[in-house]
Amino acid sequence: MKELEFEVPEYERRLAAVQEAMHKSRLDAIMITSEDHFRYFTGWHSPTWSNLTRPRYAILPRIGSIVLVVPSSNTIITARTSWISDVRTWVAPCPSDDGITLVREAIREVTSVHGRIGAELGPESRLTMPVGDFRRLAKEVSPVEIVDAYPLLRRLLNVKSPAEIEKMYKIGQIASAAYEALPGTLKRGMTIKEACTLYKCDLLARGAETLPYIIAVCEQYGYPCINLEPSNKKIENNDILIIDTAATFEGYHCDFNREFAFGGVQDLVRKIYDIVWEATDIGIEATQPGRTVSDVWQAIAISMEKSANKLGVPFEPVEVGRMGHGVGLRMCEPPSIAPDDNTPIEFGTVLTIEPNMVYHIDVKGEKRRYVLVHEENIAVTENGVRLLTRRAPPVMPLIA
């Protein structure tokens, strides 16, 4: 009944790579607690991550096999989804000792050489266990020191294998097709929530497995920000709707948006769309092995600034601090396509290229601030850059 999402040799390669990195970083082990790292190294996956009652732990040792410490209620999930055989369980919830003694013993078995273990502590990480238990564990394993292993883990997870890229291509195609179908189903007078519900159902029907992030904002002449819940506001003439999507297939995410215009598009909006669309092409072209993600940021920013100058408007990027980021088992992973992020681009890098720009339109005597964002997901392969999503239409789809 075991249904692994990758062949065992792929998991073995991942373990060998993290063990080599541990050796170089003088770590005896890494303790992982979070959903994406569990799925990556152990195969373990279940919708039960949304239940925070029961934590779970995997100890990746510098030498030898992975140890899983999971609640006894997770035994069948482990047997069916994970390639790991050293599984230790306790009956959870047990607030006085929710796995901590078992984790401490597993750590003691492997910490004889460097006296240092790694954990998910650095920027963008989330330690998926109660931090009170982490403080207790840190005391109990002392003098073994617990240090940040997140950058080390990221270096490995940032480089996707061909099999991972296939899964990301699959979810990118599913969401692209669902976006392309929307002009045939959306109508003025629908609420944003109704529009979004149609879209979500279509995503599921096309094979998306989870929809962790679907936002929709729709206002006159554009959207002031993304990241709002779909509201009960009705879609009106001259509205522009943005939908942004993170959906998954076997744990792997797409993350990209599209816009739809109702009734008409203001001339300025059309031109801003062109600028951001072209900057997306520039960003895709600039994504090449040997460069860094900051080079991609530069290329996008220079292109947009030039175009904005030509149009005679100021170039002001949105205050999101970047023009894209990594995508994978998380919707937003490092690196950030930002001026100070020098992460190298390699074969296996997967990014969302996300140029964005602010513009202003006078509405009823009031100067309103809008943003416009484009996104495409790409993978750097030995055969060149592969578009995982289908390119957005060069002109914003107009719904009469």
Next chain:
Amino acid sequence: MKELEFEVPEYERRLAAVQEAMHKSRLDAIMITSEDHFRYFTGWHSPTWSNLTRPRYAILPRIGSIVLVVPSSNTIITARTSWISDVRTWVAPCPSDDGITLVREAIREVTSVHGRIGAELGPESRLTMPVGDFRRLAKEVSPVEIVDAYPLLRRLLNVKSPAEIEKMYKIGQIASAAYEALPGTLKRGMTIKEACTLYKCDLLARGAETLPYIIAVCEQYGYPCINLEPSNKKIENNDILIIDTAATFEGYHCDFNREFAFGGVQDLVRKIYDIVWEATDIGIEATQPGRTVSDVWQAIAISMEKSANKLGVPFEPVEVGRMGHGVGLRMCEPPSIAPDDNTPIEFGTVLTIEPNMVYHIDVKGEKRRYVLVHEENIAVTENGVRLLTRRAPPVMPLIA
């Protein structure tokens, strides 16, 4: 454009209650970082929580107003969804200082009396920020001490207001209706995933806003565990399908399951279903103010043991360690309906009553182990116990 989910006086009451609790616990402030606490105290909500790049913080002071420390890209979300006016922002991501200096300053402004602040550290909590940043913050605010405030927060969040219970009733009714419609749409030969997709779309169409947890397991004569992803296995004759659902309306969850039989139901399964169905009634009746959740556990366990004895099978609860739990802004909240959890039942307590039992059936000469779980969500109100879900059918629905 502000669209608060509750009237301001409700938020003011929540702040007053946490301030009174802080006073008693000698805390100068509580720092909150997690989605449910943000929504509860500040109103702030957005699908962007699934992006882990940018953390956010709220400082609840013992006296005075809440301070929000959020990324500048969250400014419009804050303006539209939160009643808090003291908002401090930084441009994120900024790995060298992702809000920590701002948080430290906000803490310094309020820590003059007790020199102690609370944070989400205890069992079942998740600190929704990088723990490396938490370690840094703990050093920087020293000698101010950071202690666990999770039990204090839980005592408040465990008692739902009438307005909160209305939202939970709404999502309970939505999911009940979707379950009741399933016998009309499910068919043998569908895959479990196809069945689940139909169900998810129906939930969305009926008004569910997010579907954080939908599991489906379907095997001969029963299910060996819940918590598996819906697979591509085809539904066959003599299969029993379990679906378990956490869906939300304005952040509030339902959490309950239903079973469906295909072709026929074994006599033993029918009897186990009866036992668990009756135990659910017993659990609902036992949920009364003045009792504790351990009393509810006892009542359920005694009922099931008696019935099992009568049937001549051993009574063995599933290894989930409990017979239900709190539900609210999280799918699984404390308390646990467990023998050693003495949390009192009060007006405003919302629980899922979740009796469960193991049984065995010989399949092709092999003794297979199955579980059977029932769930209903209930609220304890001044007018008695209110069923938030519609009671499961007393006989397992049979799909020819």
